[in-house]
Amino acid sequence: MANFADFQIGLYFAGLGGQLPPYPLTFAGLEAAAQEKMEHRLWDYVAGGAGDGHTQQSNIDAFHRWGVLPRMLSGAAERDLSVELFGHRYPAPVFMAPIGVLGVMTDDEHGDLAAAAASASSGIPMVASTLMQDPMEDVGAALGDTPGFFQLYTPHDREVAESFVHRAEAAGFQGIVVTLDTWTLGFRPRDLQHATFPQLRGYCLANYFSDPVFRSRLQATPEEDPGAAAIAWALMFGNPTLTWNDLAWLRGLTDLPLLLKGICHPDDVRRAKDAGVDGIYCSNHGGRQAASAPALDLLPAVVDAADDMPVLFDSGVRSGADVVKALALGATAVGIGRPYGYGAVLGGQAGIEFVLSCLLAEADLTMGLNGYASITELTREVLVRVT
Numbered sequence: 179m180a181n182f183a184d185f186q187i188g189l190y191f192a193g194l195g196g197q198l199p200p201y202p203l204t205f206a207g208l209e210a211a212a213q214e215k216m217e218h219r220l221w222d223y224v225a226g227g228a229g230d231g232h233t234q235q236s237n238i239d240a241f242h243r244w245g246v247l248p249r250m251l252s253g254a255a256e257r258d259l260s261v262e263l264f265g266h267r268y269p270a271p272v273f274m275a276p277i278g279v280l281g282v283m284t285d286d287e288h289g290d291l292a293a294a295a296a297s298a299s300s301g302i303p304m305v306a307s308t309l310m311q312d313p314m315e316d317v318g319a320a321l322g323d324t325p326g327f328f329q330l331y332t333p334h335d336r337e338v339a340e341s342f343v344h345r346a347e348a349a350g351f352q353g354i355v356v357t358l359d360t361w362t363l364g365f366r367p368r369d370l371q372h373a374t375f376p377q378l379r380g381y382c383l384a385n386y387f388s389d390p391v392f393r394s395r396l397q398a399t400p401e402e403d404p405g406a407a408a409i410a411w412a413l414m415f416g417n418p419t420l421t422w423n424d425l426a427w428l429r430g431l432t433d434l435p436l437l438l439k440g441i442c443h444p445d446d447v448r449r450a451k452d453a454g455v456d457g458i459y460c461s462n463h464g465g466r467q468a469a470s471a472p473a474l475d476l477l478p479a480v481v482d483a484a485d486d487m488p489v490l491f492d493s494g495v496r497s498g499a500d501v502v503k504a505l506a507l508g509a510t511a512v513g514i515g516r517p518y519g520y521g522a523v524l525g526g527q528a529g530i531e532f533v534l535s536c537l538l539a540e541a542d543l544t545m546g547l548n549g550y551a552s553i554t555e556l557t558r559e560v561l562v563r564v565t
């Protein structure tokens with residue numbers, strides 16, 4: 179059983195030897211340090227969201243409306259945060275959400291490989307985006323013994339979608355996460371203000387440019403004409419015509435566990451279940467897509483409808499206490515987006531490992547100090563409305 183609280187002890191003892199923590203410990207600190215280091219267009223792309231930004235702020239506020247009921251003398255000195263997901267036991271119910279520009283967020287522009295290496299060393303799974311700077315085969319190989327997931331943006335061209343899924347299987351990914359909330363791009367003023375878009379500048383398209391089916395659709399290779407290849411990507415990226423009728427086709431592409439990302443309505447959960455989906459991923463894309471879409475507030479109804487299907491959740495998780503709250507509202511595992519992205523900006527693999535370690539130490543101590551020894555004890559009854 180991993181003891182995540184040891185990380186905190188390590189920070190204090192390092193301090194006795196005059197060694198201060200290498201990175202900020204709060205989300206606000208991480209965000210400020212990352213902003214300082216990032217190219218301003220990339221910063222606004224990552225930190226920004228839909229509309230005036232209130233959707234992503236609401237994600238954070240939603241967590242603050244809950245408190246955790248403290249219980250004393252309950253024998254929570256040893257905690258077990260481990261969780262079983264699709265046949266594998268992970269050390270903690272936390273995962274890295276897909277970030278489609280992660281590749282260019284590290285100094286060496288191999289951010290996807292940095293996250294994969296952090297996943298291998300920590301045992302915390304990664305959901306690798308379709309939009310990566312390194313091809314999925316390299317990222318899959320860097321995951322080591324930690325089973326990872328491949329996130330699919332379903333291209334308009336079905337044969338490219340099929341190729342991606344089959345390549346992900348061959349690359350060793352243990353599940354396919356189909357993102358449904360981004361069939362077109364949300365209205366993002368902070369990004370639009372710069373009138374640039376990272377992928378249109380050719381970043382993070384390695385999965386496309388290395389794909390034999392995608393390449394077969396081009397007049398000139400991406401090496402010969404990268405600009406034309408990026409435009410071909412933009413034209414093929416989303417599929418606005420995808421409906422529930424297409425789910426049988428997606429389900430038929432793979433025997434791997436299939437999860438749908440962006441599902442927040444119980445009726446959609448039931449439709450997914452009827453279509454043979456294995457897991458639900460409740461998310462509002464970190465407030466980047468549909469303006470005013472809630473996420474955490476919808477989680478309990480999604481969990482009820484999912485019944486025995488695992489429910490992954492992300493959007494607005496900024497602390498270990500937030501992880502505990504999402505688990506108590508019924509999530510099987512909790513995803514982190516921007517926080518680990520900022521860890522990647524500040525220190526690559528080491529920065530990501532630091533952010534994950536802080537988060538897990540805090541989740542572990544939040545459980546322990548409130549008297550809960552196991553994540554199975556985290557039910558809705560342990561939460562109380564505080565505002």
Ligand SMILES: Cc1cc2nc3c(=O)[nH]c(=O)nc-3n(C[C@H](O)[C@H](O)[C@H](O)COP(=O)(O)O)c2cc1C
Binds near residue numbers: 307516
């Ligand atoms: C810069 C950035 C890029 C993202 N790219 C993807 C992506 O490629 N695929 C996807 O499904 N979600 C993507 N997301 C959404 C995340 O997977 C996740 O839902 C969100 O970041 C969680 O919210 P948080 O940032 O508040 O933790 C992206 C998020 C950010 C911040």
Ligand SMILES: O=C(O)C(=O)c1ccccc1
Binds near residue numbers: 309360377463466
């Ligand atoms: O920026 C994002 O959140 C994202 O997922 C995305 C959406 C469209 C194209 C590229 C990335």
